[in-house]
Amino acid sequence: MAQQSTDYVTLVSSDGFEFKLQRSAATVSGAIKRMLDPISNFTEAQTNTCTFENINGVVLEKVCEYLYYNEKHKNNKDVPDMDIPPELCLELLMAADFLDGESCTAVCLISNADTGLV
């Protein structure tokens, strides 16, 4: 039975850590947005939970931090760089590549346009 889409979603890392985020922040990432898209029939969309088999807890925590950082500075003129520990940068780079790591509104708009929603 499909649940209703909630304000908060859960991101689960490969080693079982769960992070609860605001949906608006999480959907900044194109990949997460597509997974949680209510019109798709993905399990993620129905349970409001994304599980990442290839991202561990430490990295996913940083990803969540970025998602909120992005949300916060969306319309700010002078955005300070977020601090990233050097030992994490390679894993984050891979994660960012996987997650489409930024506001991919372009992709979403186009996909929405394809489905006739916009």
Next chain:
Amino acid sequence: MDSRSPSPDLPSSPPALPSTFPRRKRARIDYCYDENTSSDPPVFSSDDGPEASIDNYVTPRKKKQYRGTWWDHQPVAEASNNTAAKVDLTRNVDSGVWMGSDGTDDSAASATRSSFGADTTMSEVADLPDEVGRVGCRAIAMLSPTASKLGAVTEGLARQIIEQCLDDGKEMVDLSDLSLTAISDATLRPLRALIRAPRAADAVLDSRRSSRSDSDLYAPFTPSLQLFLSRNSLRSLPRELWNLQTLTVLSLRNNALTEIPSAIANLRNLKELNLAGNRLRWLPWELLGLVASRGPLQRLTVLPNPFVQGTRFHGELAQQGHWRFPANPQKMEAVAAQLRLKLQHTNSPGSQEQFEWLLKLHEVYAERMREIGDSNREDNWFAPKIGVDYPLNLWKEDPVHLASTPVTFFTFDGRLERHSPPPPSTTPEDIRFLPSATRHTSTAAPQSVAHASRAPSLFELSLRTITSMPFSAPLSLLPLLPPDAPDSVVRALHTVDEAKQDNGKKCSVCGKGYVIHRTEWIEWWHCVPDSLVTGLDAIGVPFLRRGCGVKCSPYEGKLWDH
């Protein structure tokens, strides 16, 4: 001893090699310990081989015989045979002592110094055919260079010239006409250490005579370097060139350069730059920052170059070949009005474009003149009168933006965004004209841009972290990646590596450091600060501009107010 020798004439300096060169040499060496591999005295008896004897160590009275000037020794050595037996024992190895006239090949520094352009070296070479391989090798190589050696030889020559300038404290480094195909960082690096020749003594004398100011007396040692690389075949420039902060004049005229890197912004003291006669399609945006009235650059020569054009001038204008600006505000307004009229009555889009360009230029200048007039009316030092020409440096010094290409957008990992025009930096050589518009309307911006975030992407942030990591080359991280790492990550690491070697890139809009550019477009600017007459191809010069974020584009607010 001195009385015995016929006193010969003093030889001119440098002295020609005597015909009895080996003997003289040995004779001189007799009063040294031994001609061993070093000038140190032998410590063990085994050092000298089987001929070793106490005589090798003790040569007591010889010294007296050879007292006097060194050229007096020559006839004595010739005359006396009493040292011959001893001489036979000695090995012919480097004495470790070098004199100006004996052609040992460890004398590269001095011998080669005279080898460029100096006739003396060539005559020496002619006199001593067996020495050709040593002293004159460079000079000969210059005359008949093989193709493979050419690069190395000319680069070596450039190195010598730089060395010479360093020694003399000369600020003008002339490397033109050397048919250089490339210059390495190592060749240019010593120029950083160049120190102006001290003028203290002269300055003190002068200041006593005529009471000159202290600033003349205490002239800094910081040189104002002038580097001439004109008429070579350079295709690219070494990175080191952009680290020479003391450069004031740089001539790259008549080379084969295809790109000027944005690192040129580092040359904050550059007063003169010549880029004429290359294969440049556009200039870096950063160069414009040097040109503006607050920048240091006073003289910039960029034509001829195969620049991409934003508009095609034709009709009456093309026949004229040049454009003349009026220098007073009334005439400027009149010309602007004329152009406006022409624009209305022209139907062909090509002609419209050229009139739009000119109209924009005249409107900006008219506006500037009006501002000058207004400010002067208050000050009252220069009351504007009808028909009075305004000095050029007041209104023509700052460049004027004319037109831009549509903006190309890239995704976070540097791929071309969908529905985006091809990036202007990949324009093939046979395309001379790019579409341009004098004004950007916000409706031209893609919808995606309007909703985009101003925060940098996580991908970009990770890359920036890698850039700022000290003591590690970004490429050394490649083996740490898992074997199935996506292409975009590997490509990004290469980009980081390049960016790091270039000392980082700066966004042309917000000025922040970045790794992967998200926007790119070309702008045509008019910058002819010192003349009222302009050739048609000099009206708009293209500058390539890049932004660090999707929001760093001309669609966001005003960009062209300098």
